Amino acid sequence: MELKDYAGALLETLRQRTPLVQCIVNTVVQQFAANVLLAAGASPAMIDHEADAADFAEIADGLLINFGTPTSHQYLSADGAIDTFAQSGKPWVLDPVGFGISAHRTSRIMRALNSGPAIVRGNASEIIGLAQQSGSARGTDSTHSVDDALAAAASLAQAGIVAAVSGESDAIVFADDSATHTVTITGGSPYMPSVIGTGCSLGALTAAYAATAAHTRQTQDLSPRVRTGMAAAAAHLHFTSAAQAAHTQASGPGTFAAHFLDGLHAVGPDDLARIETAWTTGGTA
Amino acid sequence: MELKDYAGALLETLRQRTPLVQCIVNTVVQQFAANVLLAAGASPAMIDHEADAADFAEIADGLLINFGTPTSHQYLSADGAIDTFAQSGKPWVLDPVGFGISAHRTSRIMRALNSGPAIVRGNASEIIGLAQQSGSARGTDSTHSVDDALAAAASLAQAGIVAAVSGESDAIVFADDSATHTVTITGGSPYMPSVIGTGCSLGALTAAYAATAAHTRQTQDLSPRVRTGMAAAAAHLHFTSAAQAAHTQASGPGTFAAHFLDGLHAVGPDDLARIETAWTTGGTA
């Protein structure tokens, strides 16, 4: 099977199972991320109070951690929800948004990184900072290209984490015992950086796909890291396909956002297969 | 007078009075709920800090309590705002979203229920859980049909609370001294469950109508429970009519959400009268 076959099978399973995705995510993008999950076929739950976030994580299928505009409730909730996911072995996604903007933020993100996410999804500057455990970010904008971040992504991959780097082209990097794989996905829309929350909600959709992969016949026999890599790639294909469809309907970033949600809802397996991808495999470092 | 006459009169009064509706509501849907209230003709205020929520409740006309993603500020604010409404006798709405997801959440919702809401609005699973004081929810999705919830709604009605159950058809259940009435409203759009906050913002609009009913000539002489039932039904008719109009314009959930707000703004009394309804009356249990 090829990537596109896996992606199509994952999309169909996601729509059948409607995975419940707990998002501990910045308040700026909660509405958009919830709408992205609903439109794509998943079920959102932004449960982020320490009184019940860990309990809720027991029934959640997926989990996204994103400290964009954290409250103390969110820092405490993340600790609890991550613990629940770690105990059950369910895969979860870390979005290192804001890595490097302050020592405090960076230390909280590193604490999450060291708790074992299956996937890290961020822009190039965030992935580089995370891999080097240092950073100097400028808000949520990347000052590096995706190519700049491939070495950093490979080092995360070799540590057992699927690294997804977002940019004009996206790169999904993951390793198995013998090799490091890089899937590149090209397309999307130039309006995407002008809509808040596209990156954050891609993290949410990636968590939905990661929750689906162990329950999809075509991917369940793959090794966990390759299976998770396929899930991350499928989420990015779904996003890219919706963005391309929306771009043809939009007259600016506002109408783009509405058509993008329409696109996420309408995309089918054949649409994913039409997106331009490349897969390269290298030795482990 | 019939339901549709009451509903039309309430809509006209709402637009004249622009009731100020305080919403203590989850951050995921604050923007959408505020836009729903503005588009429909009411005035939103999401005042939810314990330092002034109770004070603000003195000037608010309506109140919605919804603990979807509560902060500690919201739990404390709700206590204060509910006290203010209880002292003045103004009607307020409880949305039991999240009932059953954790012992903590359930206990906070029961505490609000026991403080005397005029209306409870939720999906079938939430209404059943609330009436039985037990629940096992899966996020915000209902696992029951509206018909499943009619007995639970009737038991709330007989305890003096108007129960509004949302689903493919909506049911508004309320009791007077001699009978229990069930108003069923059919219509809407299959896109509604794919837009976050439609249920929550229906609760907000219900609070706006409840605040209007005592000031509407045609409803002010009805008994409080029947008057409140008419207000809840009018809010659901307004919502359903806007959804039907939007459905014909939409190409997916993103464009639906924009056209739905347009529809709420454009709907008039004649539109409410065109929605399919049924009214059945039974004895009290």
Added chain:
Amino acid sequence: MELKDYAGALLETLRQRTPLVQCIVNTVVQQFAANVLLAAGASPAMIDHEADAADFAEIADGLLINFGTPTSHQYLSADGAIDTFAQSGKPWVLDPVGFGISAHRTSRIMRALNSGPAIVRGNASEIIGLAQQSGSARGTDSTHSVDDALAAAASLAQAGIVAAVSGESDAIVFADDSATHTVTITGGSPYMPSVIGTGCSLGALTAAYAATAAHTRQTQDLSPRVRTGMAAAAAHLHFTSAAQAAHTQASGPGTFAAHFLDGLHAVGPDDLARIETAWTTGGTA
């Protein structure tokens, strides 16, 4: 040079520099305000936790303070971010939303006012209340006209603060050593009051322009107060032009909001020059 030449130059510089604007702003409008900044050409960052808001303010170019639905995190963050801006001399914007709704809210807004904002932007009732250090607001709606607020705005201007009053026409009032200037901007769309966050996000855009003025060749030699007045006026022209363009595309407040973001993205210097303005100059009081 005339106002419109300054405004056009500021717009071009804003798009080149993409100023990073820290917004401590109510959660209801965080998404919309972020989308407004992105569409217009700036970069938003809603950093509002006391652990790093003051640190982040060191790299932010602009700052908006708006206590619409404050958390305790936001009150504490504002103190820190304002201190950082005060030390560096960078201009920041205060939006006195909610002034007068409670003694607590009013005292926090007065504390911010006394910390030296370059610009205050609000509706007529808020500006009057602020200038008189008293108020009796009804949520976020103004119960006064812009003309009613001109004397209050002039008193703020003579105290060294640029006052921007929003309404059907907007007035920007600022003083230099010899005179008080009032720029009136007419236009926009009647849908604007039916979309939540238009006022708040105008504050955010004003902060972006204020951050741009010292770096724009055409305005950098103006006195700081006149330069800041030009920046505030340019932000309001940009907003008004986008609203007018959106109005022709919209069929209600929902589609208006989408087209408004498109308009902010598309507006150029020539569009700003087409908006109706008046500039009157009087003596200082």
